[in-house]
Every structure is written in C-alpha cells, then in structure tokens.
Amino acid sequence: MLTQFTINTCKSFGCRNLGLPISASADYSWPDYRLGFPALHCRACGSYPPLFDEQQFNEWLSAHLSAYAFENGHFCPECYCNKTICYGHNPRGTQRVQCRVCRKVWTPKRQLPGEVIPPVQIETVPLIVPFQGGRGDQKLYVLLSFDAIRGNILHLSTNFTQHPIGETLRYLWRGNIEPELHHSDIVKRVDMREMHFLRRSQFDEIQYGSAVLKRNAKGAILRPVIAAHGHFRVLNILFPEIKTHVISHECFLRGAVITVWAELFRQQQGELWFIEEDISDSDTNTPWYFQGKTHHGWWQSQWSLWIQGKNRKMVCPLTGGDSSNAEMLSIAASRHFIDWLYKQTNFTHSAQLSAGGVTQILLSLAHDYNDRLITAPSGD
Numbered sequence: 001m002l003t004q005f006t007i008n009t010c011k012s013f014g015c016r017n018l019g020l021p022i023s024a025s026a027d028y029s030w031p032d033y034r035l036g037f038p039a040l041h042c043r044a045c046g047s048y049p050p051l052f053d054e055q056q057f058n059e060w061l062s063a064h065l066s067a068y069a070f071e072n073g074h075f076c077p078e079c080y081c082n083k084t085i086c087y088g089h090n091p092r093g094t095q096r097v098q099c100r101v102c103r104k105v106w107t108p109k110r111q112l113p114g115e116v117i118p119p120v121q122i123e124t125v126p127l128i129v130p131f132q133g134g135r136g137d138q139k140l141y142v143l144l145s146f147d148a149i150r151g152n153i154l155h156l157s158t159n160f161t162q163h164p165i166g167e168t169l170r171y172l173w174r175g176n177i178e179p180e181l182h183h184s185d186i187v188k189r190v191d192m193r194e195m196h197f198l199r200r201s202q203f204d205e206i207q208y209g210s211a212v213l214k215r216n217a218k219g220a221i222l223r224p225v226i227a228a229h230g231h232f233r234v235l236n237i238l239f240p241e242i243k244t245h246v247i248s249h250e251c252f253l254r255g256a257v258i259t260v261w262a263e264l265f266r267q268q269q270g271e272l273w274f275i276e277e278d279i280s281d282s283d284t285n286t287p288w289y290f291q292g293k294t295h296h297g298w299w300q301s302q303w304s305l306w307i308q309g310k311n312r313k314m315v316c317p318l319t320g321g322d323s324s325n326a327e328m329l330s331i332a333a334s335r336h337f338i339d340w341l342y343k344q345t346n347f348t349h350s351a352q353l354s355a356g357g358v359t360q361i362l363l364s365l366a367h368d369y370n371d372r373l374i375t376a377p378s379g380d
C-alpha cells in the first residue's frame with residue numbers, strides 16, 4: 001500500500017490545522033479559486049495554500065524515497081522506518097541491512113558510514129546550476145542541506161528525477177525569469193523578493209529559468225516546490241527530532257519545512273528562520289550588533305537587521321523562536337561549500353552534461369567534501 005504523505009494542508013504557524021491532512025479537519029474547503037489558482041482554504045486562519053495533486057505527489061515521493069533508501073541504506077525502502085540493523089553480507093561480501101519493523105532485507109549501494117550524527121541545526125539553501133539539455137545552458141534547481149555547526153552536507157537533491165511523474169508535478173518554464181536581486185541594500189533585497197513571491201502565478205511557482213531535457217532523455221524536471229517537499233521528507237526520516245532550521249528566503253522552502261515537521265511545530269518544539277546575508281569579510285570574529293526591525297511582504301513578517309563591520313544579515317523567525325538566537329544564525333556552511341564547489345573542475349566542466357549527469361557529479365562532490373571535512377577538519 002502507498003504510504004500517504006501530506007502536502008495539502010494548512011501551513012500557517014500557530015493555526016490548529018497546521019500539518020493536518022484534508023480528511024482531518026472540518027475547517028477546510030477546496031478547491032477555492034479566490035486567489036486565481038486552485039487552493040485549499042483553511043477557515044481557522046484564513047490562509048489559501050495552493051492545492052497539489054496528492055496522488056501524483058505520493059507516487060513520485062514513494063519512488064524517490066525508495067531509491068534513496070536502496071542507494072544509501074539509512075532507512076527502509078518499503079516502510080521508510082529508520083530503525084535498521086546490519087544483517088550479514090551478500091555473497092560478494094557487501095553489507096546487508098534489515099528493517100526492524102517490516103523485516104525487509106536489502107543491500108545498499110553505498111557502504112554505510114558509521115553512525116549518522118544528528119545535527120542540532122540544519123541550514124538549507126538553493127543553488128541554480130547549468131546543464132546541457134535540448135539546448136545549451138538549461139538550468140537545474142539544487143537544494144543543499146548542511147549540519148550548520150559541523151559544516152558537512154546532510155542531503156543534496158536536484159529537481160531532476162529519474163522516476164516517471166504526473167503532469168502536475170512537471171516544471172513549466174514560461175519564459176519569464178524573476179530578475180536577480182543585486183540591490184546593495186539588504187533590506188530592499190528582502191522587500192523586493194517578497195514582491196517577487198506575489199507576482200508569481202502562485203506563491204510556490206518559481207520561474208528560475210529554462211530546463212528542457214534532451215530529446216528522448218529519460219527522467220523529468222520537477223517543479224522546485226515538489227523537489228523541496230521530497231528533499232525535506234528525506235531529512236525528516238533521517239532526523240525527525242531536529243529543532244532548528246535556517247533556510248534561504250524562499251516561501252516554498254518555508255512551506256515544505258513546516259509541513260514536513262508539522263508535528264514538532266504544532267507542539268512549539270521547533271524553530272524555523274529565514275536568513276539573508278551580505279558577507280564581504282568572512283574571517284572576522286567581532287560581535288554582531290542588532291540594528292532594528294522591519295516588516296515585509298504579504299505576511300508582514302518581522303525581520304531583524306544585524307551588522308558586523310562590513311557584514312550584514314537579516315533574519316526572520318517564522319515559528320516564534322527565541323529572537324536572542326538570531327545573533328548566532330548564519331548560512332556559513334553553505335557559503336564554504338559553494339566557494340569550494342566553484343573551484344572543482346569536475347563541477348565547472350559539468351555544464352556540458354545532462355541533468356542526470358550534473359546531479360551525479362554534485363552528489364559525488366558532496367561525498368568528497370564530507371570526506372575532506374573528516375580528514376582535514378581545520379585545513380583548507
């Protein structure tokens with residue numbers, strides 16, 4: 001039987017329906033077209049999250065999670081439970097694993113590293129990278145999640161999928177890219193990005209560039225919002241208890257995190273923060289100074305501005321959160337990785353590869369990067 005993962009739900013922090021599926025609340029009505037697209041209306045908080053085709057989403061997500069489990073072995077490919085035990089070896093000497101719940105036995109393609117150490121804080125950022133498709137210079141939407149304290153990559157995924165997908169999950173490029181935000185004033189940048197969210201056909205429908213696969217290529221390009229839900233589902237199975245998330249300023253990343261860990265957020269056990277940074281001096285250790293608060297966008301979210309010499313950052317608590325934590329938050333781990341990535345010739349030459357090829361290179365570089373952190377924790 002297909003496990004049901006909720007995607008159509010109220011995504012408002014503080015609402016009694018946060019994370020509850022359609023069948024679990026009488027407050028929902030759907031489809032509602034008030035905002036010009038099919039939405040779920042939550043009468044308890046007045047929100048209108050866009051509706052997804054839940055069956056198509058679950059079919060893809062099940063295939064995605066199983067493939068991850070067969071590859072990495074951290075959880076069961078059948079029931080997605082993360083309670084597994086080593087279960088002897090196959091005839092070629094490779095470690096087999098058994099699920100303690102459904103007893104499924106399988107041989108992960110990658111040998112399991114020792115224990116996965118649960119992070120205290122996860123930091124997630126998007127990255128757009130080129131690939132060779134029907135034409136040159138097609139774009140892939142990549143999500144990178146790090147242990148924000150240790151700096152290692154916890155999960156990397158792209159919106160290329162090798163699995164068949166329903167049409168509603170497919171990314172459609174309408175030829176109208178959102179302008180890049182180069183504004184030198186970080187406060188204006190946050191404000192302008194909020195305006196971009198409002199100009200989208202719906203809040204979660206980012207237009208990040210053309211992404212056409214080669215003719216007859218296997219696989220498909222997912223809407224980034226779908227890739228984000230898949231990305232955070234994997235992290236949720238690995239780290240169900242994670243308390244603090246820091247994410248780039250992108251509204252559908254917020255929606256995916258709050259949906260996936262809804263139970264923790266309902267119990268006020270989690271913190272979720274937007275962060276925007278302007279770092280010109282990454283070596284300084286001087287303290288950050290709080291500069292003031294501003295409100296931005298449709299939701300009039302409250303952001304605080306912090307200054308450290310020439311450096312600026314803005315942070316926004318999305319789920320209450322203790323604002324004294326804001327001083328310590330950063331996306332430094334992803335900055336280090338992306339700097340390193342652009343020095344790897346494997347990566348800089350990968351624009352000639354297919355979307356699947358670029359995804360494989362990124363995964364392999366992520367493993368190299370983690371190995372390098374273990375062997376040379378202080379070095380360059």
Ligand SMILES: [Zn+2]
Binds near residue numbers: 015043047
């Ligand atoms: Zn609600």
Ligand SMILES: [Zn+2]
Binds near residue numbers: 077078081099103104
């Ligand atoms: Zn199982």
